[in-house]
Amino acid sequence: xxxxxYLVPTLKETPADATASSHRLMLRAxxxxxxxxxxxxxxxxxxxxxxxxxxxxxxxxxLIDGQELLLPCLTPLEIWxxxxxxxxxxxxMFKLKDRRGHACxxxxxxxxxxxxxxxxxxxxxxxxxxxxxxxxxxxxDEPRPRGGVLRMxxxxxxxxxxxxxxxxGLDVNYQKHRAAYQRIFQRCxxxxxxxxxxxxxxxxxxxxxxxxxxxxxxxxVARCEACGYAANIEVATSNVDPVSDGDSMTxxxxxxxNQRTVxxxxxxxxxxxxxxxxxxxYMGPTGLVMALVSGEDELSEAKLTAIVGGPVRPxxxxxxxxxxxxxxxxxxxxxxxxxxxYADLKFQEKKGLVTGANRNGYHVTGLEFERDFQPDEYVDLxxxxxxxxxxxxxxxxxxxxxxxxxxxxxxxxxYSEAMGAKFLDENGIEKPIVMGSYxxxxxxxxxxxxxxxxxxxxxxxxxALTPFDAIVIPLNTSDIKVVKQAENIYNELYLSGxxxxxxxxxxxxxxxxxxxxxxxIPVHIxxxxxxxxxxxxxxxxxxxxxxxxxxxxxVIDVVEDILEACTPxxx
RNA sequence: CGGGGUGUGGCGCAGCCCGGUAGCGCACCUGCUUUGGGAGCAGGGGGUCGCUGGUUCAAAUCCAGUCACCCCGACCA
Numbered sequence: 001x002x003x004x005x006y007l008v009p010t011l012k013e014t015p016a017d018a019t020a021s022s023h024r025l026m027l028r029a030x031x032x033x034x035x036x037x038x039x040x041x042x043x044x045x046x047x048x049x050x051x052x053x054x055x056x057x058x059x060x061x062x063l064i065d066g067q068e069l070l071l072p073c074l075t076p077l078e079i080w081x082x083x084x085x086x087x088x089x090x091x092x093m094f095k096l097k098d099r100r101g102h103a104c105x106x107x108x109x110x111x112x113x114x115x116x117x118x119x120x121x122x123x124x125x126x127x128x129x130x131x132x133x134x135x136x137x138x139x140x141d142e143p144r145p146r147g148g149v150l151r152m153x154x155x156x157x158x159x160x161x162x163x164x165x166x167x168x169g170l171d172v173n174y175q176k177h178r179a180a181y182q183r184i185f186q187r188c189x190x191x192x193x194x195x196x197x198x199x200x201x202x203x204x205x206x207x208x209x210x211x212x213x214x215x216x217x218x219x220x221v222a223r224c225e226a227c228g229y230a231a232n233i234e235v236a237t238s239n240v241d242p243v244s245d246g247d248s249m250t251x252x253x254x255x256x257x258n259q260r261t262v263x264x265x266x267x268x269x270x271x272x273x274x275x276x277x278x279x280x281x282y283m284g285p286t287g288l289v290m291a292l293v294s295g296e297d298e299l300s301e302a303k304l305t306a307i308v309g310g311p312v313r314p315x316x317x318x319x320x321x322x323x324x325x326x327x328x329x330x331x332x333x334x335x336x337x338x339x340x341x342y343a344d345l346k347f348q349e350k351k352g353l354v355t356g357a358n359r360n361g362y363h364v365t366g367l368e369f370e371r372d373f374q375p376d377e378y379v380d381l382x383x384x385x386x387x388x389x390x391x392x393x394x395x396x397x398x399x400x401x402x403x404x405x406x407x408x409x410x411x412x413x414x415y416s417e418a419m420g421a422k423f424l425d426e427n428g429i430e431k432p433i434v435m436g437s438y439x440x441x442x443x444x445x446x447x448x449x450x451x452x453x454x455x456x457x458x459x460x461x462x463x464a465l466t467p468f469d470a471i472v473i474p475l476n477t478s479d480i481k482v483v484k485q486a487e488n489i490y491n492e493l494y495l496s497g498x499x500x501x502x503x504x505x506x507x508x509x510x511x512x513x514x515x516x517x518x519x520x521i522p523v524h525i526x527x528x529x530x531x532x533x534x535x536x537x538x539x540x541x542x543x544x545x546x547x548x549x550x551x552x553x554x555v556i557d558v559v560e561d562i563l564e565a566c567t568p569x570x571x
Numbered sequence: 572c573g574g575g576g577u578g579u580g581g582c583g584c585a586g587c588c589c590g591g592u593a594g595c596g597c598a599c600c601u602g603c604u605u606u607g608g609g610a611g612c613a614g615g616g617g618g619u620c621g622c623u624g625g626u627u628c629a630a631a632u633c634c635a636g637u638c639a640c641c642c643c644g645a646c647c648a
Contacts, residue, residue, distance in 0.1 A: 009582095011582065012582085013597070015582075016584090017640065019641080036640090037639085144644095144645090146642085261647075261648065280648070298647060313646085314646045314647090315646095330648075478606075508609075512609090529606095
């Protein structure tokens with residue numbers, strides 16, 4: 001490829017509104033161009049890298065007998081009504097109407113489409129198992145796209161779906177995918193880690209995320225350096241001390257005008273924050289529920305979701321008042337309401353606590369669990385905080401921001417039952433297909449690879465993802481000898497099968513070198529008069545910055561060595 | 572959706588407070604010089620200042636509305 005006519009609009013100056021380092025570098029290195037919030041064009045070299053990531057994915061999927069297919073983006077809305085996800089996804093779904101007024105949407109994912117194929121094609125246990133996968137554009141109208149390519153409204157996702165006869169089959173497929181994903185991320189050179197996760201909208205029993213630690217990430221993960229325990233903050237646990245047992249006191253109302261927040265009440269009553277009980281009301285799948293956590297803790301909505309068995313949202317202020325007779329800020333678990341009460345484990349049979357009085361402007365002191373009210377269940381509801389102790393080994397937990405690269409789910413029969421995707425087993429009994437789904441954010445692979453390798457001069461691609469293996473830089477394009485020799489090297493490398501760029505622009509040496517550094521091509525071959533006189537060219541290793549001067553006939557070997565050195569290892 | 576911020580040539584910005592018809596750096600075009608870390612000189616092209624309305628003799632500048640984009644938050648009682 002000739003740089004003089006290649007679309008790589010590199011930027012000397014940093015674009016103003018990019019903050020994530022991968023976003024800045026992708027713009028500066030001319031990999032992407034924004035069209036609209038969360039919508040990007042991939043320019044040729046960016047797309048080159050993306051194709052490499054996709055090829056790695058395809059190779060590894062092939063090894064576990066995955067069958068690649070291509071599914072529609074434009075889908076009739078009814079199919080999402082069958083599973084209820086047209087409602088669950090809500091405004092995150094791009095909806096439109098066709099010319100006849102028929103409701104459609106742009107697919108945010110493809111479980112429903114897969115099921116619609118399976119229910120027609122899979123009849124017998126002999127047809128199973130199946131692994132179908134796709135790499136294609138998905139659409140989600142994210143409330144807040146951010147970080148360039150990290151959260152987009154239109155993005156490339158590799159999604160794989162397994163179909164099995166039973167849970168055992170699902171286990172096998174799940175483990176195969178898990179192993180394949182490990183190889184994929186290793187081959188991409190990413191220092192990933194796996195965490196236990198929250199299944200969210202997807203439903204299902206088990207799920208794990210493949211994470212990459214980065215300041216630009218949106219997820220928080222509790223990590224233990226000592227034993228390797230790692231879990232998404234939504235589901236992480238820790239060893240925590242229970243609330244200390246106070247003295248038994250009479251339940252007493254105290255006036256707390258306009259003191260709503262835990263901080264306000266704690267300061268006003270001069271009571272430590274951990275003696276307060278936060279009384280939270282949520283709307284669950286079967287109505288309102290009450291959740292109690294310590295004043296110093298935060299509720300994990302994911303944990304509550306798992307406990308009540310369906311999606312939750314904070315109750316609206318009207319709903320709260322109608323049920324409790326008081327406003328948010330003055331609520332307590334005692335008194336007459338008929339809500340199920342879930343209390344955090346920290347509270348088991350505790351007394352002498354403070355909470356709202358269910359009367360605006362008042363709180364109560366001396367609250368005693370079991371005496372003043374009876375929780376339905378003591379469960380883990382709180383979010384883990386940094387520096388708490390690891391539930392596995394007891395060492396200190398760290399909270400790390402991370403990019404979610406991939407997420408694997410055991411879906412079970414949620415979709416197959418809803419959509420009637422069934423088969424006959426060996427005994428002639430009709431059963432729903434047992435499914436798994438396994439996603440990878442293709443753009444996030446690039447973003448993570450860039451963030452993990454950059455230096456002050458720009459990107460440093462490894463050999464697996466680089467858009468070009470090497471770049472030949474004739475320093476002075478008005479020197480015929482230099483140009484001729486550079487062209488020779490370019491042709492020779494090209495014919496040897498390398499993906500090669502030549503910077504044939506009539507530009508100053510500094511411009512070409514800075515650009516080569518910024519775009520991160522691993523090998524730079526600098527052809528100049530002064531070295532040519534000695535029959536040498538300079539070869540620079542972008543990773544180490546090391547320069548060597550090699551004979552013309554040795555260039556290919558040296559290029560190979562450098563590429564070899566920056567090829568990610570597979571463990 | 573709540574809060575904050577920004578919209579002026581391809582990119583980065585100044586001008587706005589205090590209205591008088593748009594400027595700087597980079598990039599681009601032409602010529603000459605230059606050629607090992609984002610060159611120098613000379614000449615040149617490109618913007619109805621996000622959009623709509625209003626005030627005014629006059630609006631990038633003041634007022635109102637609207638759109639777009641960025642950042643933080645989105646339950647925290």
